[in-house]
Amino acid sequence: MPTWLVTGAEGMLGRELVALLHGVGEPVVPTSRAVLDVTEARAVDAAVSSIVRTAGGESQVRAIVVNLAAWTDVDAAEVDEPGARLVNVTGAANVARACRRAGARMIQLSTDYVFDGESDQPYAEDAPVAPATAYGRTKVEAEREVTDALPDTGVVLRTGWLYGVHGPNFVRTMVRMSDERPYVDVVNDQRGQPTWAFDLAERIVDVGRLLDASGIAGVLHATNSGSTTWYGLARAVFAERGLDPDRVRPVGSDRMPRLTPRPAYSVLGHDRWARIGLAPMRPWRTALAAAAPTVLSGD
Numbered sequence: 001m002p003t004w005l006v007t008g009a010e011g012m013l014g015r016e017l018v019a020l021l022h023g024v025g026e027p028v029v030p031t032s033r034a035v036l037d038v039t040e041a042r043a044v045d046a047a048v049s050s051i052v053r054t055a056g057g058e059s060q061v062r063a064i065v066v067n068l069a070a071w072t073d074v075d076a077a078e079v080d081e082p083g084a085r086l087v088n089v090t091g092a093a094n095v096a097r098a099c100r101r102a103g104a105r106m107i108q109l110s111t112d113y114v115f116d117g118e119s120d121q122p123y124a125e126d127a128p129v130a131p132a133t134a135y136g137r138t139k140v141e142a143e144r145e146v147t148d149a150l151p152d153t154g155v156v157l158r159t160g161w162l163y164g165v166h167g168p169n170f171v172r173t174m175v176r177m178s179d180e181r182p183y184v185d186v187v188n189d190q191r192g193q194p195t196w197a198f199d200l201a202e203r204i205v206d207v208g209r210l211l212d213a214s215g216i217a218g219v220l221h222a223t224n225s226g227s228t229t230w231y232g233l234a235r236a237v238f239a240e241r242g243l244d245p246d247r248v249r250p251v252g253s254d255r256m257p258r259l260t261p262r263p264a265y266s267v268l269g270h271d272r273w274a275r276i277g278l279a280p281m282r283p284w285r286t287a288l289a290a291a292a293p294t295v296l297s298g299d
C-alpha cells in the first residue's frame with residue numbers, strides 16, 4: 001500500500017480526497033498551504049523525501065504525491081499572472097523535481113482551460129493546447145514541468161466544472177439561489193462536463209494504485225462523461241431538488257460579462273482510459289443524482 005502526500009489539501013478537491021483515503025484506510029499526509037507552501041522548494045523536498053522514507057526507503061518507491069495546491073481564481077490570475085505562475089508553475093515544478101529526486105510518483109491536477117474552447121468536438125488527450133487565459137497558460141506550463149521531470153512516473157489529470165460539498169462552486173450557488181429567488185438566469189452558450197469532486201477523488205485513487213503497481217504516465221482526462229451547459233446543469237440541480245426547472249432561464253454570455261471570458265466548449269475526450277484498463281468516469285447526470293443527498297442539501 002502506498003503512502004500519499006496531498007498538497008492544497010484544504011481546497012474543494014483536497015478535502016474530498018483526504019476523506020476518501022482515510023475511508024479506505026490508506027496512509028495519507030494532508031498538507032495545507034500553512035503547513036507546506038509549494039513555492040518553497042526546500043520545504044517541498046523535505047516533505048516528499050520524508051514520506052518516501054516513511055513509505056519504505058528510497059530504493060523502494062511507495063509514495064504518491066498529489067499536487068492540488070493551485071491558484072484557481074481565473075479572474076485574479078488575469079490581473080496578476082506572475083503571482084499565479086509562482087503557485088501553479090513554480091509550485092508544480094518544485095513538487096515534480098522533489099518526486100524525481102526522492103523516487104515518488106506524482107499526480108498533477110490540470111484543467112480544460114489548457115484548450116482554446118473553440119472546438120465543437122471533444123478535445124483528445126493529445127490535442128494541441130492553446131490557452132486563452134493567464135490561468136490556462138500557467139496550467140499548461142505546469143503540465144510541462146511535470147511531464148518533463150517525470151516522463152515515466154508523472155500523471156496529469158485534466159478536469160473541469162468541479163462541484164462538491166466543500167467550498168464555493170456553481171452547484172452550491174444554484175442550491176442557494178433556488179432557495180432565495182423565484183427565477184435564476186444562467187448562461188446557455190458554454191458547454192462542459194460537470195464533475196463531482198467525489199468521483200474525481202475516487203479516480204485519483206484508482207490512478208494512484210495503477211501508478212504504484214505498474215507505472216503509467218502522461219495526460220488523462222478526468223471529467224464525468226457526457227456534457228451540458230451551465231443552464232442545463234442548473235435545471236438538473238432544480239429537478240434533483242424536486243423544484244420546477246423552468247425557474248431557470250437561459251441567457252447568453254453577453255448578459256453576464258466577466259473579466260476573463262469563459263471557454264465556449266470545454267468537453268474533454270476520454271479515449272485514453274481504455275488503454276490503461278479503466279472505464280471513463282460515469283455520466284455527469286448520474287453523478288449529480290448520486291451527489292444529491294450531500295451536495296444538494298440546503299444546509
Ligand SMILES: NC(=O)c1ccc[n+]([C@@H]2O[C@H](COP(=O)([O-])OP(=O)(O)OC[C@H]3O[C@@H](n4cnc5c(N)ncnc54)[C@H](OP(=O)(O)O)[C@@H]3O)[C@@H](O)[C@H]2O)c1
Nearest residue numbers: 008010011012013033037038069070072109111159160162
Ligand atoms: N474547481 C474546478 O472547477 C477545477 C477545474 C479544473 C481544474 N481544477 C484543478 O484542480 C485542483 C484542485 O482544485 P480545487 O477546486 O480543489 O481548488 P481550491 O479549492 O482553490 O484549492 C486549492 C488549494 O491550494 C491551496 N494553495 C494555494 N496556494 C498554495 C501554495 N502556495 N502552497 C500550498 N497550497 C496552496 C489553497 O489554499 P488557500 O485557500 O490558502 O489559498 C487551496 O486550499 C487545482 O489544480 C485546480 O487547478 C479545478
